[in-house]
Amino acid sequence: ESMRLSSLIDNVLDFAKIERGVTPYQFEEEQDLAEVVTRALELCRPRLELAKMSLEWKGLEDAPLTRLDGNAMLLAVQNLVDNAVKYAVSGEKIEVSLEAVGKRFELLVRDYGPGIPADERTSVFDRFYRAKDVRLKPVRGSGIGLSLVKHIAEAHGGGVEIDSDVEQGCAFRLWVPITGSMEDKT
Numbered sequence: 001e002s003m004r005l006s007s008l009i010d011n012v013l014d015f016a017k018i019e020r021g022v023t024p025y026q027f028e029e030e031q032d033l034a035e036v037v038t039r040a041l042e043l044c045r046p047r048l049e050l051a052k053m054s055l056e057w058k059g060l061e062d063a064p065l066t067r068l069d070g071n072a073m074l075l076a077v078q079n080l081v082d083n084a085v086k087y088a089v090s091g092e093k094i095e096v097s098l099e100a101v102g103k104r105f106e107l108l109v110r111d112y113g114p115g116i117p118a119d120e121r122t123s124v125f126d127r128f129y130r131a132k133d134v135r136l137k138p139v140r141g142s143g144i145g146l147s148l149v150k151h152i153a154e155a156h157g158g159g160v161e162i163d164s165d166v167e168q169g170c171a172f173r174l175w176v177p178i179t180g181s182m183e184d185k186t
């Protein structure tokens with residue numbers, strides 16, 4: 001709970017900076033995104049265990065290094081996994097994968113919960129928006145997590161997309177460009 005609260009406070013602080021027009025990101029060259037994702041998933045593990053959900057992680061071996069803000073990306077991954085835990089409690093598992101597709105990294109976070117209706121898929125990225133079904137349930141949240149994920153992805157020159165079928169789960173695909181080359185890790 002203290003880790004969840006800390007993450008929520010980070011979300012609020014970063015969101016407040018964004019609202020004031022301050023860019024809260026500290027980009028560094030030659031960062032290992034696979035390592036950042038692995039670290040984020042380790043931080044999420046206690047929450048997953050508490051929810052009795054399993055995590056399947058398919059990492060990227062020998063990933064090229066890229067320019068990114070590791071802390072911001074860590075926060076984005078935590079938000080995506082936290083959403084999967086909160087809204088897909090009946091799904092029992094979450095799948096996370098990272099792959100290099102062309103000149104970009106694609107991070108996929110998939111759950112097997114109730115999914116998101118088509119008419120709400122773009123709205124879930126709006127600040128303070130919470131899906132209709134969620135508002136009727138006792139699920140905690142501020143409605144800024146996915147908005148922050150979108151902002152982080154876009155600040156990195158990427159984006160975030162959603163693929164969801166009602167009652168079949170939800171998949172969020174966050175992508176960022178690869179700024180290094182495949183030979184960077186040698």
